[in-house]
Amino acid sequence: MTATTPTTEYSVEKIRSDFPILQQTVHGKPLIYLDNANTTQKPAAVLESLANFYSTSNSNIHRASHMLGERATQAYEGAREKVREFIHAASTQEVVFVRNATEGVNLVAQTWGRTHIGKGDEILVSAMEHHANIVPWQMLCQEKEAILRVIPVDDQGELVLDALDELLTPRTRLVGIVHMSNVLGTVNPVQHIIQRAHAYSIPVLVDAAQSAYHMPIDVQQMDCDFLVFSGHKLYGPTGIGVLYGKKALLQDMPPWQGGGDMILSVSFEKTVYNDLPYRFEAGTPHIAGAVGLGAAIDWLQKTGMSRIADYERTLMQYGTKLLAQVDGLRMIGVSPSKASVFSFTLEGVHPHDVGTMLDYEGIAIRTGQHCAHPLMQRFQVPATVRASLACYNTHQELDALAESLKSIRTMFA
């Protein structure tokens, strides 16, 4: 199977018309949704796929001896194939359905981590990780008396990779790195980091929660050992996510949760575990969620990931210039290698107040610490305002954001 190559021009109006939720007003103003790094909205095709699944095919998978069971299994496994193609994995055996990126990291920490990490071993993460790629490792370190090391971040919001050679020690067992920062927007050179870690035979887990909906992902080209992302940021439903793992590593990992569907045979003396990827999918999974994620991927393939990336780049450049003109605005994260996120503070106005005021203009953004306390401490800000882009945002929406910020600033001065 190959991805459909889109031929028509990128029409943001056409794209917006695919998203029912965007057609509403909030506090009497047209909704301007700029909280996409938190979760993205869903195209009608995804909503219809959920309704369609439950209306025509609902059944349990892998075990029913009837037509509906067959349809449900095909829909679920079909979604797995769509994910495989989307991230360019070699085999569907390498695609494990989980709840979200967080669960993917926890799965790796609790299985691969528990068998490969011991006392005095080191796990290397970066200072710009989301809590999801810090806390599971911290928990493991506590259990195993292992050590968590951190790649620092510079003032621009880029990783200080000069430090990498010193941080990759003979005790380093794993590198966990975010592909794109949810706060800074920085897109990290993961391929380069992976090469350097692999030079010492150290596997690398990539947190692609933020990148997967902004740019094409190719796990084979990247050569990552594990990669996680969430469906709900990829214009799909909540409650479904993906763990990609190289077959050789997954095969070597003990199961995580025990239960139905992850076994071949069970007796009270011995249980034989199922093949990949089912071994890691105990119990009835979020079947409809996987189907919805498959529909989201179809929609993205039709729209074209590269075209989305190109369009968002123009928005990003436009917004960067526009926000630079807002008095007192300090952008956190100014790496030239950055995508689709504006995190900033506004002098004299607390982010929480900015959030409430913008809400009354119909503008949805996020304020706070964005599940990245260490990064907030690094930049010595108690919180930031974060406006984050998706394929359906427009230049006019960024105009409205900048204008509102200017008037908020005046009001609080």
Added chain:
Amino acid sequence: MNDELRELYQEVILDHNRRPSNFGPLPQATERAVGRNPLCGDHLSLALRINNEVIEEVRFEGQGCAISKASASLMTEAVQGKTVAEANCLFEQFHALVTSQQEFSEDELSQMGKLAAFAGVRDYPARVKCASLAWHTLQQALHHSSEPATTE
């Protein structure tokens, strides 16, 4: 700014956000407490000098949104010179003002003085914790609790 927002961001709140009263350290404090709202990153240190059950002096430091900063500022003004019992009573009133559905008469509101500026907060569930942080921290200090106050 529309009228609804004007209800929340009253002039007195904006003023106290710009120039908070009783802001700074209090080296002679007899009671101290720290309050945090982890979700917004608000952080408040409260210090009181209590003599013979009377709050003789109260000051605060920290960072927070306009609502939480103004609330801390107006709280310090309200409790300064009051007895601990009176401060507890004010806490109850303030708590009811920002969280309950209870109707407040014009008289009751005017008795609360500048604190009445927070009457609009109850319509913004996400902001109630901002307005109450200072007061919860005060309770913490008055009851000698060592756990940081939090409204979440």
